[in-house]
Amino acid sequence: MRVAIIGAGVIGLSSALCIHEQFHGLLPSLELEVHADHFTPHTTSDGAAGLWQPYLSDHGNLQETLWNKETFDYLLGHLHSPAAKEMGLFLISGYNLFTEPVPDPSWKNIVLGFRNLTPKELELFPGYSHGWFNTALMLEGRSYLPWLTNRLMQRGVKFFHKKVESFQELFSQGVDVVLNCSGMRSGDLQPDPELQPGRGQIIKVLAPWVKHFIITHDLKSGIYNSPYIIPGSEFTVLGGVYQHGNWSEEISAKDHKSIWDSCCRLLPALQKSKIVGEWSGLRPARRSVRLERESMRLGNIQAEVIHNYGHGGFGITIHWGCAMAAARLFGSILQEKKQLATPPGPRL
Amino acid sequence: MASPKVAVVGAGVIGLSTALCITETCPTCSVTVLSDQFSPNTTSDVAAGMLIPHTYPDTPIHRQKQWFKETFTYLFAISNSAEASEAGIHLVSGWQVFKSTPKEELPFWSDIVLGFRPMSEAELQKFPQHRFGHAFTTLKCDCPPYLLWLEKRLKATGTQMYTRKVTDLWELHSEYDIVVNCTGMGAHELVGDKQLFPVRGQVLKVHAPWVKQFIRDGDGLTYIYPGIHRVTLGGTREKGSWSLSPDAGTTKDIFDRCCSLEPSLQGAQDIEVKVGLRPSRQCVRVQREVLSQGGVKLPVVHNYGHGAGGFSVHRGTAKEAADLVGECISALQGSSSRAKL
Numbered sequence: 001m002r003v004a005i006i007g008a009g010v011i012g013l014s015s016a017l018c019i020h021e022q023f024h025g026l027l028p029s030l031e032l033e034v035h036a037d038h039f040t041p042h043t044t045s046d047g048a049a050g051l052w053q054p055y056l057s058d059h060g061n062l063q064e065t066l067w068n069k070e071t072f073d074y075l076l077g078h079l080h081s082p083a084a085k086e087m088g089l090f091l092i093s094g095y096n097l098f099t100e101p102v103p104d105p106s107w108k109n110i111v112l113g114f115r116n117l118t119p120k121e122l123e124l125f126p127g128y129s130h131g132w133f134n135t136a137l138m139l140e141g142r143s144y145l146p147w148l149t150n151r152l153m154q155r156g157v158k159f160f161h162k163k164v165e166s167f168q169e170l171f172s173q174g175v176d177v178v179l180n181c182s183g184m185r186s187g188d189l190q191p192d193p194e195l196q197p198g199r200g201q202i203i204k205v206l207a208p209w210v211k212h213f214i215i216t217h218d219l220k221s222g223i224y225n226s227p228y229i230i231p232g233s234e235f236t237v238l239g240g241v242y243q244h245g246n247w248s249e250e251i252s253a254k255d256h257k258s259i260w261d262s263c264c265r266l267l268p269a270l271q272k273s274k275i276v277g278e279w280s281g282l283r284p285a286r287r288s289v290r291l292e293r294e295s296m297r298l299g300n301i302q303a304e305v306i307h308n309y310g311h312g313g314f315g316i317t318i319h320w321g322c323a324m325a326a327a328r329l330f331g332s333i334l335q336e337k338k339q340l341a342t343p344p345g346p347r348l
Numbered sequence: 349m350a351s352p353k354v355a356v357v358g359a360g361v362i363g364l365s366t367a368l369c370i371t372e373t374c375p376t377c378s379v380t381v382l383s384d385q386f387s388p389n390t391t392s393d394v395a396a397g398m399l400i401p402h403t404y405p406d407t408p409i410h411r412q413k414q415w416f417k418e419t420f421t422y423l424f425a426i427s428n429s430a431e432a433s434e435a436g437i438h439l440v441s442g443w444q445v446f447k448s449t450p451k452e453e454l455p456f457w458s459d460i461v462l463g464f465r466p467m468s469e470a471e472l473q474k475f476p477q478h479r480f481g482h483a484f485t486t487l488k489c490d491c492p493p494y495l496l497w498l499e500k501r502l503k504a505t506g507t508q509m510y511t512r513k514v515t516d517l518w519e520l521h522s523e524y525d526i527v528v529n530c531t532g533m534g535a536h537e538l539v540g541d542k543q544l545f546p547v548r549g550q551v552l553k554v555h556a557p558w559v560k561q562f563i564r565d566g567d568g569l570t571y572i573y574p575g576i577h578r579v580t581l582g583g584t585r586e587k588g589s590w591s592l593s594p595d596a597g598t599t600k601d602i603f604d605r606c607c608s609l610e611p612s613l614q615g616a617q618d619i620e621v622k623v624g625l626r627p628s629r630q631c632v633r634v635q636r637e638v639l640s641q642g643g644v645k646l647p648v649v650h651n652y653g654h655g656a657g658g659f660s661v662h663r664g665t666a667k668e669a670a671d672l673v674g675e676c677i678s679a680l681q682g683s684s685s686r687a688k689l
Contacts, residue, residue, distance in 0.1 A: 080474070081611075082611070085615035088558075090559070092561070093442075093561060112468065112470055113470075113471055117463075124428055133441075210438070211560045269432035
């Protein structure tokens with residue numbers, strides 16, 4: 001049973017690991033392979049700061065909220081494991097700031113210690129009248145992706161550094177099931193007008209005195225179009241750009257200035273920080289995550305594709321819940337192909 | 349008295365902040381700081397500099413609260429300014445955990461730190477040996493940066509600083525009008541204060557930049573305080589020990605205790621061991637005294653004995669000491685005008 005995963009970002013690698021963990025013992029013939037044009041540190045996941053935080057509203061999409069929760073709980077369970085540091089996983093507290101009252105988010109009971117900000121705390125952020133404080137998690141792509149890669153290599157998963165041009169290409173090589181975790185480039189494999197880039201840009205600085213994340217929100221401009229500051233283990237990420245439909249991965253000087261000025265206004269001490277890098281990437285945005293099976297008739301074979309893409313700016317936040325859902329879909333494929341009596345794996 | 353000459357003995361956080369307060373309340377004063385040690389070799393440099401007060405048994409609580417409030421307010425403003433990183437002042441959030449529920453539900457300082465509340469059940473799950481906890485956000489003064497920043501502010505006011513070991517306050521009476529004694533543990537010898545005793549603290553300063561939260565055991569013995577570049581792991585409270593030499597067994601014990609609170613510290617690098625003697629006393633001595641010898645008088649203001657709570661109350665006690673210096677000046681001016689009559 002050959003399974004090919006397209007994409008080596010957080011979605012592709014975690015889906016591969018989840019499937020291998022759940023099925024390799026039950027299916028000795030299982031062979032996994034990862035095909036991608038970009039590997040860490042050149043994936044979209046590597047550019048993300050790595051903060052676990054969903055958007056402000058789930059727009060009634062309870063399934064995604066559940067996947068977010070599964071991911072948070074899974075990561076929290078690993079916090080005390082010896083692997084945590086290598087995974088790039090650690091606790092972090094911080095602030096979400098608003099200029100007007102907003103309803104509590106879907107994730108308020110998922111994170112730790114969620115509460116409103118006190119008037120004294122709001123003094124730190126002139127111009128913001130409301131806000132939240134909570135403790136969440138960081139999962140840094142620059143560490144997590146290599147960790148996932150090592151786990152997969154230990155399990156004998158093969159890697160192919162080559163852009164896949166079509167699903168057909170893999171099936172004609174003898175692959176039985178394809179997991180489409182190609183993120184922003186999914187449209188190259190199968191047109192999807194719902195998938196659009198949400199262009200982001202960030203500045204990396206050395207500001208080791210910053211111990212909290214600070215995310216501001218401007219409800220009129222939309223998510224992540226307002227300054228944010230996220231301290232990582234090696235550098236601090238300054239951001240606040242979300243441009244729907246913009247495919248450019250070039251650094252924009254105008255965005256740089258806007259990010260720098262607005263973050264320095266938020267935290268004046270940043271003016272003294274040293275800039276050590278910049279990056280621009282495309283959030284693979286979609287109204288909802290596409291996580292579903294698709295059966296294709298290719299000649300006389302029944303080809304199975306599991307789509308798992310469109311995670312926008314919350315890929316790290318939702319990844320494990322989606323990986324488990326993809327694994328369940330894989331289990332049902334195996335059942336249908338009579339490879340397994342009953343699907344294994346944890347039940348929610 | 350046109351320009352009173354004030355000598356501040358001691359250049360730890362107490363000496364430097366007191367000197368700075370004196371320049372603020374008495375701009376005509378000429379202030380000089382004298383100390384055998386300057387940063388990075390003071391007791392303050394060993395401390396993590398966390399604003400979590402120590403309770404002094406014999407100082408009225410309202411006075412301790414006032415000192416803490418003034419200190420917190422002062423540092424809060426700096427942390428919010430462009431100078432924060434240079435001054436080494438930053439906000440840090442975290443948890444204080446207890447193995448058994450403390451008698452007092454609320455410490456006296458709970459309404460001064462930010463966002464103080466009991467820990468939730470979910471948060472406590474991270475600490476299986478502990479049953480209760482507080483979550484809050486407070487400030488940390490990293491040393492050397494904070495002391496160096498105070499020194500820079502002092503130099504800007506024209507304050508001179510000299511490395512000099514003062515063995516007797518009287519050696520200063522010919523050059524200075526008022527002496528301010530901020531010698532910390534040194535006061536034991538310098539003024540023979542037998543109520544002052546060392547409480548030895550050993551700490552580890554490690555490289556673990558993924559640790560963004562503080563964790564402190566309510567017993568005060570085990571703590572993890574993330575600073576700008578290093579995380580301070582502690583500690584010990586050895587009453588009456590004068591030893592400044594690091595102890596290897598203690599190092600391992602501190603490391604083990606901290607790893608049981610935060611397992612990821614196993615991956616900490618570059619461990620530096622430091623020792624400091626907390627200048628401890630039943631109450632902080634912030635007090636005026638006029639020394640007398642052979643008809644000569646020497647006004648002295650004491651500001652020492654802050655024990656484990658130096659950073660938490662430094663600005664409040666510095667202001668009080670500066671006010672006492674003001675009283676000394678008035679007294680001198682009063683007596684000099686009487687002398688003129």
